[in-house]
Amino acid sequence: MANEGPCVIGGAITIRGNLTGSEDLYVEGRIEGTVTLRNHLSIEETGVVEADIDVEDLTVKGEMKGDIMAAQSVSINKNARLVGNIRAPRVIIEDGARFRGSIDMDVELPEGIAPR
Numbered sequence: 001m002a003n004e005g006p007c008v009i010g011g012a013i014t015i016r017g018n019l020t021g022s023e024d025l026y027v028e029g030r031i032e033g034t035v036t037l038r039n040h041l042s043i044e045e046t047g048v049v050e051a052d053i054d055v056e057d058l059t060v061k062g063e064m065k066g067d068i069m070a071a072q073s074v075s076i077n078k079n080a081r082l083v084g085n086i087r088a089p090r091v092i093i094e095d096g097a098r099f100r101g102s103i104d105m106d107v108e109l110p111e112g113i114a115p116r
Helices: none
Strands: 007-009 013-021 026-027 030-036 041-044 048-060 064-067 068-076 079-081 091-093 099-100
Touching: 026 030, 030 041
Parallel strands: 007 026, 013 030, 026 041, 030 048, 041 048, 048 064, 048 068, 064 079, 068 091, 079 099
Antiparallel strands: none
16 A cells, blocks of 8 residues: 555654554544654644654754754744753754754764865
């Protein structure tokens, strides 16, 4: 059966524990624990995540507390609230977003490539 689209954790759902996968995930409910995804994670406006996260890309529109490791990028939208440390090569924080933590954008470049 073909994949119909991203997975959605609805507003009335709470997940506690370790969540892993390789599909895009949209969180409208609540996650507590750890999240490891090979794809994109989006915490929607109603979403609350209290977890350490290891993903390809992350978009925060709701509320998040925990440390983030993203292979590509982290985007914190204007009404989002995020408390935690971020490690990603690209971080976007929109005007109006609330963020408390540290950001590490130190990316190891392949040998022989100099930074511009």
